[in-house]
Amino acid sequence: MRMSFNMKFNLGLNGVLNTNAKMSRAQEQLTKQTRILTPADDPASSAKVLGLDQSLAQTEQYQNNSILLKNNLALQETVLSNMRTSMDRARVLAIASGNGAYAEEDLRAVAAELRNIQIELQDLMNTKNAEGGYIFAGFQDKNVPYVFNPVSGRYEFEGDDGQKSLQISPTIALPGNDSGKFVFDDVPARFKTSAASIVAGGATSASITVTNQDQFDRFYRSNYDNLTPANNTFNVVFTAPDQYEIQQNGTALVPPVTGTYTAGESINFRGTRITVDGPAVPGQVDFSLQPPEKKNILDTLEEFIARLENPDLSAFQLNEGILDAISQISNSADKVDNFMANVGGRINVIDSVFETNEDLKINNKSYRADLSEVDYAAALTEITKQEIALQAISATFTKVSGVSLFDFLR
Template sequence: MTRISTNQLYDRSIDAITRNQGSLSDVQQQLSSGKKLLRPSDDPVGAAQVVRLTEDLDKITQYKRNNTLLQNSLEQEEVVLKNINNALDRARVLMIQSGNGVYDKTDLQAIGIEIGSIRDEIFGLMNSQNSNGEYIFAGYQSQTEAFSYDPSSTDKKYTFAGDDGFKKIQVSDAVTIQSNSSGKTVFEDVQARLNINVTARVGVSSLSSRITEQAAFDQFHKQNYDAVTPANNQFRATVLAGNQIRIDNIGTGATISTQNFESGKPFVFKGISFDVNAAPGDTFDFELNKPEKKNIAETLNDFFIALNDASLSDTDFSKAIADGLVGLDNGAKKLANATSSLGGRLNVAQSVLESNLDLEIANKSARSVIEDVDYAEAVSELSKQETALQAAQATFSRVTGLTLFDYIR
């Protein structure tokens, strides 16, 4: 038989009371905090899961902020592109109006005033800034203007000063989305109207040309232009007996076409209308111009100059209108592509946001199962711990009263 001393009785009773008080205190803390994990030792595995889930929820919160910033940036850019497109539509109407033969120089100068205003408006929009003062279309060079204006330049007055970079924003663990567009892609890399240079040679008494079918000529130009060998861009037309004309490539020597010809009447070759007075054996040359790119502000500025040039011939003015219309049409295509890209990115951003919201709910639910207290269970546990503490206290008073001296009394 094991002998239990009085000190042992006191120690055991005090230990039981203390443990019951600790358990009761834990239940009270769970009820007051709403958390059943008060310390990692309560559930080491569950505590580790809570840490991971909390980290994931913090990331999702940041991704949601990123997504909001991204959508704001894309929506602002979309508004700018829409305003530019509206301005181009008005400029196109004015260009077509200026080709009306009843307009005199004064009327054209009046149109020029509005074209100049539209040019300035578009130039300002191309240098739009976001809420942080960054230039939207400047690429990585967002602290400097995307486009600059040099009135003294004899070549191009409106030039791109940024780069073709673009920023990306991470909106989930696996998805990053482009947050801006480079002005080089949207505005600068706009194809100018393709054209030719014509030179009369042997025996030709009169010669004029104009592009009447731009699409057909553009296709011919793209298929035949040689950026490496300039001679391959030169062609020679030779009038043949029997009312025919032959067109050869000077560089390669290949015959491109042989077709009907009548002196003094226009004939069309690959979208180019030639009006020639010539006899058999006469020749003339034409050369494919080098493709050029011109931003829409520069295109409008060129047309503005043409409208205000009183010495410009009708032929040259018609060419200026054709150049302007093709430049604006090509610019509008670039704007349409950029707007389509924006719409796609906005759709992806919205889809990722919805996915993040669903994931946030799932993670919060999983974390709640692990760490949040079940109040019904905790209240029952509180009652049980109170009863246990009361029993331990009552037992302590009974046990400590069982001494030999009490028995003798």
């Protein structure tokens, strides 16, 4: 076959360009630290790398969510811990106010300290997070959760019962806040009875007092009937000769509760003490279980402070106020403890999932590197090889392109 000058020139030029392109590709792989410059280089691996990149980006977002969530929960845990300390102090003061040696000035001093504790608790209940939202307001985190209503004389909750959750893994989403409605408002007040009332007989007065709150609470929970209010009425029926029976809405209890009544002595029943003055036999004294009530600790302290500051309060009324305050503060403290434990559990889950996500990131990055990252030794060898090839082709092209018939004739 006859080879023209143009054919020789083009063949030599193409060899130089192809070799230069191979060397440039190796240099680009080394610069970008990947052997897949375009999907066409390795379609299967390119698709896997794309999926791994998306997975890594998603996992990174989960990690950012975990950090934000843990910070919010740590703030809530700190707030609840401080509130718990203040509640303990309030309970100590409530117990101390029952000291019979306390004068009116002493009770006012206790009330003043309780007022400061109340202000501190309200401030903690209205805590904001780093984003400026109230942590106990639910979804309504721009509203102040607890405000005092001067008309009702109550501290009212202005938030809702929502919880803002964040995804920390494909299947796990945890709330980063708790509504004050459940932490502070959904707390039962002390279970109590109505005042004893004389229904029949010649008794001059009757009273009922809770002497063992734990025992009475168990009795209350077992017997309070929310559907039929009449069943919450209990009757102390005195019959001759000097006998009594306690009934529920006119029906004997199972097993029956009976005994011998001695004038001037009280009757003990399920954590209560029933006292009747005057000729009780025959006769009847009734009392009822009061409906359950829920209130927040701010209202509890407000009522207790008002009692301590009232100089006209009887000893019985003061004692009832003390019992109410101690019970409510204890219930509130227990509720705070429960939520602190719940928050701690969520933080533990976050830490565990965070570590799992970190391991997953390491595995995915390792797999991605196996699929796409360039082998430095191979890339450098390829560059050197192409450089040598380019030099050889260039020298050969120069000599071949200079050969002609005139050179042969000379």
